[in-house]
Amino acid sequence: MKVYLDFDGTMVKHMYPAVGEPNPKAIEVVKSLFSKGWKIHLNTYRADIGFINEALDYINKAKIPLESTFLFKLKPPEWDINKAKKESTLWIDDIAPFIPMKNSMVDWEVIEEQLKMVKIL
Numbered sequence: 001m002k003v004y005l006d007f008d009g010t011m012v013k014h015m016y017p018a019v020g021e022p023n024p025k026a027i028e029v030v031k032s033l034f035s036k037g038w039k040i041h042l043n044t045y046r047a048d049i050g051f052i053n054e055a056l057d058y059i060n061k062a063k064i065p066l067e068s069t070f071l072f073k074l075k076p077p078e079w080d081i082n083k084a085k086k087e088s089t090l091w092i093d094d095i096a097p098f099i100p101m102k103n104s105m106v107d108w109e110v111i112e113e114q115l116k117m118v119k120i121l
């Protein structure tokens with residue numbers, strides 16, 4: 001049960017290289033996933049280009065336990081909640097095709113609804 005979690009445009013607003021304002025509900029939903037046994041893997045371009053510490057500070061302050069941080073970003077597949085459930089793998093990333101979006105960010109309200117719909121949450 002893995003979550004590949006992006007940072008900019010997913011956890012926070014796009015303000016790269018600064019850290020943007022929190023994306024509403026992101027921390028709450030990620031913590032809910034963790035509490036259900038999902039392991040959180042940070043998957044951000046920041047790792048490739050050396051701006052990872054700001055993201056790690058943010059995640060630490062939010063008290064989200066990370067399983068790992070990838071050194072190079074993996075490209076997310078299309079958002080498909082049924083496939084995610086079947087494969088126990090979630091890619092939550094604003095560049096994932098078809099992922100629910102609002103104001104140029106991942107829409108965590110809709111993500112949460114879908115996670116509940118398939119009984120991940």
Ligand SMILES: [Mg+2]
Pocket residue numbers: 006007008009010093094095
């Ligand atoms: Mg992003």
